[in-house]
Amino acid sequence: MAQKTNVEQLEGILRDLHNSTPDILGCALVSIDGFVISSYLEQGIDEESLAGLTTAIIGVGERVATEMLKDRLEQTYIKAGKGYVIINSVTDETLLVVLTTSTIKLGLAFLEVKRTIRQAGEVLNNIS
Numbered sequence: 001m002a003q004k005t006n007v008e009q010l011e012g013i014l015r016d017l018h019n020s021t022p023d024i025l026g027c028a029l030v031s032i033d034g035f036v037i038s039s040y041l042e043q044g045i046d047e048e049s050l051a052g053l054t055t056a057i058i059g060v061g062e063r064v065a066t067e068m069l070k071d072r073l074e075q076t077y078i079k080a081g082k083g084y085v086i087i088n089s090v091t092d093e094t095l096l097v098v099l100t101t102s103t104i105k106l107g108l109a110f111l112e113v114k115r116t117i118r119q120a121g122e123v124l125n126n127i128s
Contacts, residue, residue: 007038009123014040017116023104024112025083029120030054030095037094045099054087054097061087088113090120 004012014027018040026041034055039047057076065073078085079102086098086109096117100109 006123006127010038010120011040013116013119013123014038017098017112020112021104021108023101024109025099025101026050027096027098027116028054029090029124030097032058032093032095041099050097050099054095057085058087058095084109086110086113088117090117091124094120094124096120 010029014029017027018024026039026045028039028041028047028050029037030051031037032055034052036047036051039050041047041050057078058073061076062073065071073089075086075088077087081102083102084098084100084104084106086100088096090096096113098109098113
């Protein structure tokens with residue numbers, strides 16, 4: 001059997017995250033420049049809008065962390081009535097964004113996000 005390409009590996013990692021719980025509506029790997037690297041999103045979620053908004057949120061979050069806490073931003077999440085948006089750094093150039101329902105157990109979500117960051121980071125670091 002042929003070895004999977006980096007793209008196929010990343011798609012599989014995101015699919016596994018999405019399938020880990022029915023409360024995950026979608027997930028994407030996004031460059032800090034706002035480009036989608038890979039995504040696994042439910043129908044109706046625009047990946048380009050998600051990428052652009054994610055980088056805008058991270059820009060503000062990084063500024064707050066740097067100026068107010070004198071530290072590096074690791075994670076941010078937004079709680080809305082219908083769910084959460086969880087954003088984490090994977091590498092210096094890549095972000096993981098996860099959309100969930102409001103009923104998700106956040107501890108489970110953070111555990112799955114941590115696993116995904118580790119796996120995606122290994123693939124992305126082998127590309128550079």
